Amino acid sequence: MWGRLSLDALPHDMITIGGVVGGGLALLAAVAALTYFKKWRWLWTNWLTSLDPKKIGVMYLVVATIMLLRGLADASMLRAQQAIFATSDAGPISSDMFQQVFSAHGTIMIFFVAMGALFGLLNLIVPLQIGSRDVAFPMLNSISFWLFVAGMVLMNVSLAVGEFSTAGWLAYPPLSGLEYSPGTGVDYWIWSLQIAGIGSLLSGINFLITIFTLRRPGMTLKKMPIFIWAVIGCLLLVAFAFPILTATLSLLSLDRTIGTHFFTSTMGGNPMMYVNLIWAWGHPEVYILVLPAFGIFSEIVPVFSKKRLFGYTSMVVALMAITILSFTVWLHHFFTMGAGANVNAFFGIMTMVIAIPTGVKVFNWIFTMFRGRVTFATPMLWFMGFVVTFTIGGLTGVLLAVPGIDFQVHNSLFLVAHFHNMIIGGVLFGFFAGVTYWWPKFTGFRLHEGLGKIAFWCWLIGFMLAFLPLYALGLMGAARRIDGYDASLGWQELFVVAGIGMLVILVGVLFQVLQVAYSVWKRRELRVGSDPWGGRTLEWSTSTPIAEYNFAQLTPVTHRDEFWEQKRPGHNKQAAPALTSIQVPKNTSLGIVIGMLAGVIGFAIIWHIWWLAFVCLVATIVTVIVATLREDTERIITVDEIVETEKRLRGATS
């Protein structure tokens, strides 16, 4: 009846039990608070069933933040183990658990933090920046979000019921095959990624179509804000890389459940096929994460330098070049496969080539600052930190691109240091900058500057302390993913330094939490208008708080930095079209229903509860059919209501 599921699936060791109890208590506290303050209906109608991208975006960011905290907790355990206990056998973390922790850390940080933050920002910013009222398919957007949540829940359920994968964040076979990982861990990994991945794919389609069909009249491709160009690159990669992930995970899952032989080492299977496929998705994925960060910085630098972006066209060309090139380098993740000198040379050269457009972008940002009136607000600090860390990471990346060197440092901590340099320094700093920058647009108040700056310096110094030693350790021969090493190797001092770096980062995170809490508390004093930074693009032209329909009139656009031009004296204002009534989508619970069903399907397949999977699959199909048959999905906002809303919102800010 219940497949593989039994009471044995509950956790046994103290650390996991602690995590489960802690998480459970936090959840219970949230439920209790919602009940006590009678906020359930508010939560349901204002948030969970809403189709407003501004709200879906906030929900994405909330989930990503919570997952960031979990990912950091995992990282702290890894650092503690390697710094303190690795030379003895007596540490609190067993080998098996250590493997689960690093697998979970990587999976969570990429899929549920970075991807969550990415789609959160896309939801918040893209419709506003292109001067649109909504995304192309609002209901699909909600379904994407709830699939993301379903994957996230499944991932965290593995803590309480069963186990997580021990095969690393990309689960290479044959280790992830049935023979070496017979438990449920790899299945949890597969299905949480599969469900969230389908959500990402649908979002990718949705936002690309949004950008291509819903731009403000007059906003030609060459007048689009640069962030939108970066997002187009990112979304093209989502659309063309995520299907590969879907296929690959399906094949691995078939190997594990119905006994196929795609990636087994026997019966004609080929494990390296998996490695090729997963990196054909995985390398573009890296750029899916970092291109939006490039876009964010390209918005921030001109605003805080009071200059227009240097080299817009070259920036666009660079973005598109990276988009295309990112599909031609996947093999550099496994030069040691033995594809031969010529193949390795090709991929090595392509990898070095991709550094050129990236370098172009760095110079463009710096030239934007040159002779500008630069203010060093927190977003700008994150940018400066990014340039330094990202350049270091880029340089070590070019080193790794040389196959000969790669053979030496392959699978070592040198590599770990390199990609953390790119992902923390590039992606994470970018998202922190973006959130700080756009925060006042959606809340009406700034984040506290002083606390933000302390947090930044902790992150930057902590990052250097935590990861620069790993380069040295990697060159000294320390492999990645080790939970123990011989004391005579003399590695411990460097690991201790890295551990201290982790502590400094944690202090930085503490200051970020403080910053948000303090800013919410002091929101009256930190209150700002609708355009606190002197913005250049359309999102700053709306009132704050933003009306549900974003813009009352869709006035044609004439400039690239449209809002900046509008604010200049002597600007010829375009005649605004007359107000008309606006259609907005009604709330619907279909997204949350489909998300829940998908989560249960995943859980049922993991535990081999086939009847439950089948029932939920049928229910999902029925729900989808019902969703497509729905009529009366729109609500009309009349002209009178718009006039009144505008008066109220504009009055509130002026």
Added chain:
Amino acid sequence: MSTLALRDLKLLNFKTNSGFWLYLMTDCILFASLFATYIVLHGGTAGGPTSRDIFELPMALTETIILLTSSFTCGLALLALRQENLKQLVVWLGVTYVLGIAFLTIELTEFSSLIQAGHGWQQSAFLSAFFTLVGTHGLHIFIGLLWLFTMVIVLFKRGFTPKLKRQLGLFALFWHFLDLVWIFIFTVVYLMGVMPS
């Protein structure tokens, strides 16, 4: 107001059509991954049968003809839709449906005879890849038939709504796309599979 409604409808049609096209492209990548896997694992027979031992061209050719014909009748249905000719539309959609069922039946017969002969997907990597590639196409056909079925019911209930017209257009795209994928399957899996090496 009516011109505005018309403009809204045009935008909606445009959005939906481009979205569906993009979805088809992503599906294309999915199939491309499966094709790549099939080609790489084609030789991985592990002592089991090779493609030359088990594939029967007449059966695959029949499937091809049936699917191509169903694409043609689907096109005729679309013409009937343009003229809002309900009777013709239902007839052609019905023929498309029956042909789709026939295709699936032949495919499943082939699968089951292979399995009964002991050549299931567990036997070798080659067979795993074969069943998965062809089966994924079959699954798409099945979903298409399900979709067609619900649309015909809605057609009887609500008549020619703009939404239904749009959906039938998308279905036709989907159906032609599956046809195209099948041409590749027929070529790469069956024709090249029986070629003497």
